Amino acid sequence: MISLTAVEKRYSTQVAIGPVTLDLPAGGITALIGPNGAGKSTLLTMIGRLLPADAGSISVGGHDVAAVKSRELAKVVAILRQENHFVTRLTVRQLVGFGRYPHSQGRLTVDDERIIDRSIDFLGLDGLEGRYLDELSGGQRQRAYVAMVLAQDTEYVLLDEPLNNLDIQHAVQMMSHLQRAARELGRTIVVVLHDINFAGHYADRVCAMKDGRVAAFGTPDEIIRGDVLTGIFDTPVDVVDGPRGRLAVYY
Known part of the structure; x- marks a missing residue:
């Protein structure tokens, strides 16, 4: 609560x-x-x-x-603010990996990598994990940030x-992902x-x-x-x- x-x-x-x-x-x-x-x-x-x-x-x-x-x-608790946008050039996997920092302090373990994989797959980013954030569409980039938050495993x-800044299609997809996260990941x-x-x-x-x-x-x-x-x-x-x-x- x-x-x-x-x-x-x-x-x-x-x-x-x-x-x-x-x-x-x-x-x-x-x-x-x-x-x-x-x-x-x-x-x-x-x-x-x-x-x-x-x-x-x-x-x-x-x-x-x-x-x-x-x-x-x-x-x-994990939080994603509107202005939580990295300016450094990162791949999707590197960004999602930041979600494990409270647990690993930057030294990723096998378990950390498994959770990163799960978060990337959950948001449908498995084909994009090697892409840089500035190479993604707005909807893909927003999913990557949410995957980072889910990887924090809170x-x-x-x-x-x-x-914000998502068209109707991507907004529906995002809310569907969040609904699944609540129901399937607790x-x-x-x-x-x-x-x-x-x-x-x-x-x-x-x-x-x-x-x-x-x-x-x-x-x-x-x-x-x-x-x-x-x-x-x-x-x-x-x-x-x-x-x-x-x-x-x-x-």
Whole structure:
């Protein structure tokens, strides 16, 4: 479980996140949605300890995020931020291998290599592992970064807008990979998404944020509703029943 108790981040008297008190159950996918500036990415980075909270407490898998040693935390939770893009010229396999650093400290073992192979195969990159990142399409490169995070082999995975700059085909593929990772690898995935319909279709739980606070939390059926979404996004939203679930239509 990820547990937040009275968590706050203050930037000024006018801009603040929280207080947020929230329990995210282990397993499955939790999608963080909300308008720009709602605090989704800030909350995610505080959970991953890339940004310190100004008040409150956060625990991940029973570990106090503020107190646990960095190397131990890196074996429990992995995070991929929007700006996590290496400028050094690396092959796909070299990039994915960075995910093993908390375990191997750069000295890869046979077991590390096996996990790297598994992560590359899981994301469908087995034919690309020798290619350099700057030789890949945007969708392939994004899959390589997610493979690196999966190779860290943590129970908890935090992803900040992994669908950014992906077309519909590659966004669908990415969410399908994440859904499989949650179900087949037993990962607990928390993902920031802008597309309401991707959240409704692929997530097990949806946390909607507004003005730095949690406005609603529940199953997709509970959150992907016209009245709830209209209040969160301050724009009219209708929800219709589609062939594969509910669809949000905004205008």
